Amino acid sequence: MKVLAKRFICSCAVVCAAVPFFAAPVAEASPADRPVKVQVNDELLQFPEVQPYIDEQGVMQVPLRVLSEKLGYQVSWAKQADAIVVTLLNKQQSILLVTDQQQAIVNSKKISLESSPTVYQGNTYVPLRFITETFGSPIEWNDANQIAIVDVDNKSHKPAWIAPPPPPPPVMKAAAVAAPSLTDQIVQTANAYMGVPYAWGGTTPRGFDCSGFVRYVFETKGIDLPRTSAEMHSSLSNSVTDLKVGDLVFFAAKTVNHVGIYLGNDQFISATTSRGVTVESLSSSYWSARYVGAKRVL
Secondary structure, eight states: OEEOOSSOOOOOBOBOTTGGGSOOOBOSSOTTTSBOEEEETTEEOOOSSOOOEEOTTSOEEEEHHHHHHHTTOEEEEEEETTEEEEEEEOSSOEEEEETTOSEEEETTEEEEOSSOOEEETTEEEEEHHHHHHHSOOOEEEETTTTEEEEOTTSOOOOOSOOOOOOOOOOOOOOOOOOOOOHHHHHHHHHHHTTTOOBOTTOEETTEEOHHHHHHHHHHTTTOOOOSSHHHHHHHOOOEESSOOTTOEEEEEESEEEEEEEEEETTEEEEEETTTEEEEEETTSHHHHHHEEEEEOOO
């Protein structure tokens, strides 16, 4: 909290039923421009008609009557030509203010004001610095909550109102991600078992043989295939030469004895006796010599 040293001037509004009928100068800024709050010791003041604000010159203006009465002053007013004369009285001081005049009379002594009292919607405002210098009460400015705290008891006080945090920035909705195709799911599932060891007759992730591996991968997606590579080759009728991802590729030594899943870029994945589930090239000397064709399942 910083003691008000800036040009913030709180105006205390004189709320009188007859005041709106007088033609009086109107403040250039209005309470809606830069609204602030006023606190006396630990009590946040409520202004029923108009609110304190900071004007275009950075001067804080507060409705006079509410604050003056809170500080123990009796407030009265009178019309004088086109101006309004406001009198504040307590046991120690008599204060006279006139709208549109940049001075006040305190116990018969003239005091200059940082700005003249003004009228907004029938309520008289005066600079807050006038309160600190004339009423003898130091003022603290809490910037985080936009509160002027009048320390009548000459003690520092915490703000009696905490400004709500600003709303979080709008959350940008992530673009809808398309579900992977069945072919992509087959490839993803097959790659998930890379390194699983070879097992003769194996049909589970504890160990696969070549046809057990292919059958297991397709079965996870609801596609049932024959048990052996020879049976797959003979039962699937869609032979293809333009290979696509997900096609089954077959190899033979006299008869079909090995099957894998084509991954694209001349590569396929299968369970081999030497390396377990691994990726190989169709163009390698070993596999190209044994390749006998492909069948399409998807």
